[in-house]
Amino acid sequence: MPLYKTITLSPTTKVLIWKIEESFEELSEGIPLTQHCENRVLGMKSDLHRRGFMSVRHLLAAEGYTDFDLFYDENGKPHLHNGKHISITHSFIFSAIVISDLEVGIDIEKQRSKILRIAHKFTPIEEYRTLANEDAIMRKLTLVWCAKESLYKSFAHPGVSFIQNIYVEDFSLDNLHTTSTVSFEAVTVNYDVHFLEFEGFTCAYALLQ
Template identity: 40%
Template structure:
């Protein structure tokens, strides 16, 4: 299946979604990969992870980049090589969950997370968030809100990518209304307080969350 959807967010950010319906042969057809990517792909034991890896490269091609423009720093954070036609440095973030892959490109430092909506999130919520955010909500709204909060923490972690950051101890989401599709959060780590703005929404029983470093 081709590109599923492009979502235009604030701060000159585009979110690209790919719904994975192809087999591995179809995804890999005519795709050029650098040697390190071929080795990484072969090392993956899960077919789901292989499809996620390849579909992200399909998204890169759709945006005018390729696997050769993508590199990872020493901490494993993805980056884009600057293009001669672009004045601004562009930032990238990547996520994969079940049947979807996501890629966000922005002129701001960003983190993206997509998650399928599952009841299981309510059971593990006490491990990563303040339960006050889920009080007096229906079961469906609890699942969605807890998924957003997980996504907030995951996205901020992707932006900072620093060893030692704890979801419950260092990343704090401010109270928000789910209907607003926006939130704010704070990272309090290593004697430094940083603020983040967040956008989120539901698509095809999944949630995307995109955090921006203020």
């Protein structure tokens, strides 16, 4: 059972990360699914996506939940029937969840140079010119992208723009923590954002202040 990392932030907030090493068949053993989710996973063309989907169900099981405890709203945001907040992410060989009494969001991304090509779509790229080299720029851009993805998942309102509505306070690469704000349609909410980096991947999780 490759539960890669567990981070207990408080008695009511926990992050769990899974490293996906098993086959889809192995991950499916002993994991009940709702009919909707069974149809959904069997319809996935990518084996990696199917394995990611099932690994998330193992993370739920580690916290005492099953697929039947999970539901999605009209915006595709996941919820737990007991009222706790949850966010889910999956990227290549890693998946993760965060569960809390607070509103939360989480994202994992593989660190890739293509972030340099799309940076202008989610952040003012000129802010990164002072960094030492391209690797440092790529690293920070990936951190900011993950932060904005986690905030977007948490806020979960159609029409939110990464570059216009989500602001990530500047931070040092030596201090992987920041604050962020989402402002949209006269609503402003503030979050604390924490980062992790491991095995060529970046993770960000956001907690409502």
